[in-house]
Amino acid sequence: MKLSIRKYSPALDETGFTLIELMISSAIAIALLALVAGIITSQGDFFSREIALGEMQSDGRAAIDFLDRSTRNSGYNVIRGSRFLAASDHYISMVYDEDDDGVIQNDEVIILSVSNAMNDTTETFFVSPYFDFDDDGEVGQDETRDYEIRLALSKPPFNLYLFVPNKLNSEYKQHTAAHNIENLIIRYYDKNNMALPQGINLDTNDFPIPPYALSRAELNKIRKIEFEIIVRSNNEDPNKKFINNGAYQPGSVADQSGVHAYNDRYHRQTFKAVSSPKNLSVAPYGKISLSSKPDQVTCPEVAATITASVLDLSGEPILEPLKVRFNSSEGQISPEITSISKGEASTTLNYDWSTSGLTATVSASAQIDVEGKNITIFNAIPVAFEGKFADDFNAGLQPGWTPPWVVEDGKYRTREIGANNSTNGCEKLKNYDVVVNIQKEGDHSQGDYFGLILRSPSTQEDNSLGYYVARVICFSCDTDPVNHKYRLELIDRRGSVDDMLASVVLEPDEFPFITGEDYTLKASVAGDTLRAKFWKSSEIEPSDNPDETPKAADPPNPEQRGRTIMATDTSYTQGKIGLTTNTTVNTFDNLAVGFTNNTTINNSNDLETNFDDLEEGFELGF
Numbered sequence: 001m002k003l004s005i006r007k008y009s010p011a012l013d014e015t016g017f018t019l020i021e022l023m024i025s026s027a028i029a030i031a032l033l034a035l036v037a038g039i040i041t042s043q044g045d046f047f048s049r050e051i052a053l054g055e056m057q058s059d060g061r062a063a064i065d066f067l068d069r070s071t072r073n074s075g076y077n078v079i080r081g082s083r084f085l086a087a088s089d090h091y092i093s094m095v096y097d098e099d100d101d102g103v104i105q106n107d108e109v110i111i112l113s114v115s116n117a118m119n120d121t122t123e124t125f126f127v128s129p130y131f132d133f134d135d136d137g138e139v140g141q142d143e144t145r146d147y148e149i150r151l152a153l154s155k156p157p158f159n160l161y162l163f164v165p166n167k168l169n170s171e172y173k174q175h176t177a178a179h180n181i182e183n184l185i186i187r188y189y190d191k192n193n194m195a196l197p198q199g200i201n202l203d204t205n206d207f208p209i210p211p212y213a214l215s216r217a218e219l220n221k222i223r224k225i226e227f228e229i230i231v232r233s234n235n236e237d238p239n240k241k242f243i244n245n246g247a248y249q250p251g252s253v254a255d256q257s258g259v260h261a262y263n264d265r266y267h268r269q270t271f272k273a274v275s276s277p278k279n280l281s282v283a284p285y286g287k288i289s290l291s292s293k294p295d296q297v298t299c300p301e302v303a304a305t306i307t308a309s310v311l312d313l314s315g316e317p318i319l320e321p322l323k324v325r326f327n328s329s330e331g332q333i334s335p336e337i338t339s340i341s342k343g344e345a346s347t348t349l350n351y352d353w354s355t356s357g358l359t360a361t362v363s364a365s366a367q368i369d370v371e372g373k374n375i376t377i378f379n380a381i382p383v384a385f386e387g388k389f390a391d392d393f394n395a396g397l398q399p400g401w402t403p404p405w406v407v408e409d410g411k412y413r414t415r416e417i418g419a420n421n422s423t424n425g426c427e428k429l430k431n432y433d434v435v436v437n438i439q440k441e442g443d444h445s446q447g448d449y450f451g452l453i454l455r456s457p458s459t460q461e462d463n464s465l466g467y468y469v470a471r472v473i474c475f476s477c478d479t480d481p482v483n484h485k486y487r488l489e490l491i492d493r494r495g496s497v498d499d500m501l502a503s504v505v506l507e508p509d510e511f512p513f514i515t516g517e518d519y520t521l522k523a524s525v526a527g528d529t530l531r532a533k534f535w536k537s538s539e540i541e542p543s544d545n546p547d548e549t550p551k552a553a554d555p556p557n558p559e560q561r562g563r564t565i566m567a568t569d570t571s572y573t574q575g576k577i578g579l580t581t582n583t584t585v586n587t588f589d590n591l592a593v594g595f596t597n598n599t600t601i602n603n604s605n606d607l608e609t610n611f612d613d614l615e616e617g618f619e620l621g622f
Helices: 019-074 606-615
Strands: 084-085 089-094 109-115 123-127 147-151 158-165 172-189 225-232 244-249 261-264 266-275 286-295 296-300 303-311 323-328 331-333 337-339 346-349 357-370 372-388 388-391 405-408 412-416 421-426 432-439 449-456 469-477 485-494 497-506 519-525 529-536 563-568 578-582 588-594
Touching: 019 089, 019 109, 019 158, 019 172, 019 225, 019 266, 019 388, 084 109, 109 147, 109 172, 147 432, 147 606, 286 357, 303 323, 303 357, 303 372, 323 388, 331 588, 337 346, 337 421, 346 357, 357 412, 372 485, 405 578, 421 449, 432 449, 432 578, 469 497, 469 529, 469 578, 485 563, 529 588, 578 588
Parallel strands: 286 372, 296 372
Antiparallel strands: 084 089, 089 109, 109 158, 123 147, 158 172, 172 225, 225 266, 244 261, 286 303, 303 346, 323 337, 323 357, 331 346, 357 372, 388 588, 405 412, 412 588, 421 578, 432 519, 432 588, 449 469, 449 578, 469 485, 485 497, 519 529, 529 563
């Protein structure tokens, strides 16, 4: 039997894929590619976000760690000057011997603040550090100068900058310590955990409310510092649905710039630290206790006795032979080096009253032997010299003023026609400003004047003793009062002789002197330079430069109508202040004496505010 095997040959369809099949396969491929692309994009966004958050956290930790470490070390091996040089809610400056070589170099003066990188200056502050200018291994008493630190605070984010003072001049180098700082708040507390500066208002969390800056005397009271930093990411979150919103603490540096809140896709993180400067109140091997008698020197007194008690760890006086080195930021210390006797050493701080008020930082240091190594112990205290004077005449006639002058309705005036002077204050003051409000209650006659006395001797009975006068005189007053002409003058008066040093005419159409209106007369003496200004109290103060006429802020007042004059003279170097007039028409009010700084009194309301500060012992700003 024979079998037959037949091969199976399948029929091949040669027609290919249909259009529908191709469309379906393409759609599947596109979906797969979209899924893969989405995964890749998501992974990319995730890694970008993680990198941004890592950089943000790194900036925050770097900033807070640097601030914390610098604060804790402040004051270490500081022989001259203060441990803290400046402090506010957004900047701080301290000094410490980082390399432990016993000498402060310029890079051991730590000045930190937030600021924008490339903007115009909006704020400045000053530091006056001591450091080794000439690299001779010692910090001399003259190795200090003022550095003006310029900040640009237009809007957040800021950088945290480290400013390093130059050795050869008053400039500095600026280094970035951290980027993308959204806000910085620094809070200060004294040994009783009370917020500084004294009298600062607190919010509902008992935090001091910015803005604020500590005075030189308050820098020595710092015992605890709190830092709060908000750092933000460099770029916005790629997820467009992510929203970050919030508000800055009112008054803080970010809020002051005009940006009160945020609502964007940046990430933010807050870092906090609490630091206690370990070199302020305790020392590991012993300490120096400092005292001043008196702690506030009032003109005409010129000296304070400074006593340093050198104590061991148990608080007992160190009786072994030691020398104590004294230093002061102001005035003159004599002697600078004193041997201790029964654990104490004393020196004298003298001041020549070249300005009307200051607070000197007096320091004392000694080296004690600890296991064969000399260890420096240190302390510093503030000593105030108070020569400023103020009288608002609200409490009646104060001691020192001269009859026949009287106080009526809270204002000072003379009851007698004819040349009348009344002086007060301290005869040892050299350089100062004096400012007073003036009103006229009637029309002046020809030759009527009123003014301020500068550098007057302790008695005016001797006609050979002269003084300066800044006065306004009616030199053309025989016509209609509307057309009266006045002249602002600086005079050297000796006896009955007036030597004109400078003057300017106040034309009635440019400077109408209106009955019942408040005007301000201000005069200053600084070395051999004298200035006088006269302006309407409700308008802005004229420039110190007699050639400048600043524009007024009020549109109805197109030009400032006050006037400034300046002169140079060397006849008198010190003396009292006073008031002078030959008419009963004028009244005087809100008289204040201080020393010029960067603040300007613009109107009578500012004068009242600064007068109140004087009464509380604060430094008056003109």
